[in-house]
Amino acid sequence: MMFLTAAALPDRWEFIWASYGVFLLVFIGLAIAPIIWRKRIVRDLKRYYRRQSLLNKKD
């Protein structure tokens, strides 16, 4: 038991908090990336439909 206590690693909470911090950042990144992309797609689609309607009018 003495040996185990002596061999135990010191508690480095900064590494634990850093890990959970990285997790939080990745979580937020993965959660908002498709929302941002959707906004871009909707904007591009609106432009696409406008261009199509202009081309149809021209014909």
Added chain:
Amino acid sequence: MDWTWFFRLGSPKWFYQTAGRWLPWIWGLTLAGLMTGCFWGLFIAPPDYYQGELQRIMYIHVPAAYLSMFVYVVMAVSGAIGLIWRMKMAYMVSISCSPIGAGFTFLALATGSLWGKPTWGTYWVFDARLTSELILLFLYLGHMALFNATDDLKKADKSAAILAIVGVVNIPIIHFSVEWWNSLHQPASLTRLEKPAIDSSMLYPLLVMIVSFKLFFIATLLPWIRNQILWRERDTQWVRELVKS
């Protein structure tokens, strides 16, 4: 058995609407699971007799590493389904997996590195497990780059699917690397066939986190697929009406 639901999965419109209905519930379960798992792992689970409090990194690292491989298999299988049965929904699933898989792989590498410094004395070594996991990250990035390299959607789908299938060989290498080569990394604590090597007081929060990470994968995968559907089905009447409304 009624297989109508299965065949409906191939319909982009049905998938888009059904995924939209399910998403709030999946997100609710994901957030509840992740908050419970994080609290349990950080404050309730006991410290390890040897690693002390540092083992709390396990509740993030192990699910992230597991999901990094799981997502790749989903990506490769759906790519194969797309190639064999020419299902466009399968291609959409495959290409939607790569940004999520890259996120999980990055998380596994970053948390592993933060765990390695106080336990091994270094952030990084070119060890079999760590290197094969890094190759997995490059495979995900390569998959995204290859898909976006051409404007021809059919060509992009096929080439990305082939890369996903070829890269699947890396998955058993990651899994068995700790058995095949001498490694700083410890062997698996959880296996399907044997009794878990960790105590139940640590096992249960770990299982909660693994299930929650899987739910998180579904919760982020569905919006990516819905975005793919919107773009690819842009010439259909229902997408036109949806965008205009």
